Amino acid sequence: MEVLVQPIRLNRIDLASRYRQLLLDSERFSTLPITIEVAERAAELRARYNLRTPDALQVAAAIVRRCEAFLTNDARLKRVAEIRVLTLEELREAP
Secondary structure, eight states: OOOHHHHHHHHHHHHHHHHHHHHHHHHOOOOOOOOOHHHHHHHHHHHHOOOOOHHHHHHHHHHTOOOOOEEESSSGGGOOOOEEEEEEEHHHHHO
């Protein structure tokens, strides 16, 4: 949802399609369902860190699935201690 908003706003259906393909057909990324367990964990994260609901759901899904890290463009999510949060900026700076 999050990555498609801006391309849709800009009427860049081609870009939305490329993002969708990258996320759905990549060996390095996976999409996860919002289960009851994810929803409950998201509520805990939202309460503890005052996260927005979409952020809490996404981070919770990564935690429940025991992902190595959560990749985001929002450095504010680095305050979540339950999972390693990486920003796109950090990836650009990596050797």
